[in-house]
Amino acid sequence: MPVIDFVTDEENLTMTVTAEFAAPVERVWAAYSDPRQLERFWGPPGWPATFTTWEHTPGGKAQYTMSGPRGEKSTGTWEFLAIDAPHRFEVLDAFANEDGTPMEGFPSMRMTFEFTPAGDSTRMSSTTYFDSLEALEQTVAMGAIEGTKMAMAQIDAVLQDLRDYAQGKGTRVELLDDTHVRITRLIDGPRDLVWRAHHDPDLVRQWMLGPDGWEMTECIAATEVGQSYRNSWAPVGDTPGEPFGFEGEVLLFDAPRRAVTTERMQGMPVETLNDLNLYEEDGATLVTVLIEYPDKETRDMILATGMADGMEASYARLESAVLTPER
Known part of the structure; x- marks a missing residue:
């Protein structure tokens, strides 16, 4: 299981996931910077993601839709705030309607992803920043912790040749x-x-x-x-x-x-x-x-x-x- 730690900090309004992957930093970065690879593990099992827009540059946008087994849809967008390949990137993540417009009543979240060598492996730390305790609690209540763990458990099949x-x-x-x-x-x-x-x-x-x-x-x-x-x-x-x-x-x-x-x-x-x-x-x-x-x-x-x-x-x-x- 790649996820080794998951911490919610109500005082600082953050949620941090730490994972370790049996692959070098450059290979893990490739998985996170290629939409065809990313969509194989971004959604949890039963909710695979499809990225329909991908502008991988600061200020660029990405849009994805996760499709549930009974035809349910959940759409999200990223705005790339910073990219420092192959070590770090930062996005503004938001729930969206199918046309990409922000969905009312759902929080937007700043997310950072950092990749560092750990011997022959890569340690990833991803932190999500919330505007309020209510937004943090809402995200956790929606199953973010369980969904993230199950989604990232799929990455081994991506990092290795099939x-x-x-x-x-x-x-x-x-x-x-x-x-x-x-x-x-x-x-x-x-x-x-x-x-x-x-x-x-x-x-x-x-x-x-x-x-x-x-x-x-x-x-x-x-x-x-x-x-x-x-x-x-x-x-x-x-x-x-x-x-x-x-x-x-x-x-x-x-x-x-x-x-x-x-x-x-x-x-x-x-x-x-x-x-x-x-x-x-x-x-x-x-x-x-x-x-x-x-x-x-x-x-x-x-x-x-x-x-x-x-x-x-x-x-x-x-x-x-x-x-x-x-x-």
Whole structure:
């Protein structure tokens, strides 16, 4: 976890986060000064950021929008007050409407970012300055501390080459909190093909089978917001087990990058929220699935079924049976 300290100072009206990254100062600076890299970790999981304006010079402006899994939007702006590459920059951060105008009733905040060497790593200190105690308390109450920690936990995948970060490590499961789990798997293939493999029924049937001895008996795809999907499986021959399936609805569909769906086991009321994101680098695609469970008990029950093992078997089949012939 990059964040090593988080301090709110009500007397001086500041909030300071300290983090340490396993990369040199120049590499960390590059991540914070390139909007395509920055947007991969600026928003917390489930709320990825997209920078639509980027004028990286003193007096310049940046605008970004974070998109929630149910279509929610949160827009912010930066005004760059000072830039001293690769050691420090300062911005005026503000909540904004979609057109970039300041949002009434929300505070603007001056933020400084400082980067210093720490052996082979980089120590970052980011301080936010508030105009009033009310503004500080409002920001904390909105989940700034938790959101910042979860957002910055994504930066390791940005600072390393994608293959160095994930290749050969299989399907990884991270417990983010009591109700959120992040699953990642590097697929050796381009994003467009991986996206099609997730949404073309003819391709889905070739790999989304789970452990050996099972077959997919039903695959109804959904590729538009509001559509419903349905997938079913059954054991083959003497393989033990009972047929089962999942179904749900599409909440967000942004090909070939992101799809958010609800998911519930057929005949069961318990529902999860599945947020699929695909990121490509050097011909490989990082598949990230953020799952939101209704409670900790449901999370633990589902993970205990061996879900991750089944996903790994399917992803391995995706690479060998689908992507290799396609290429």
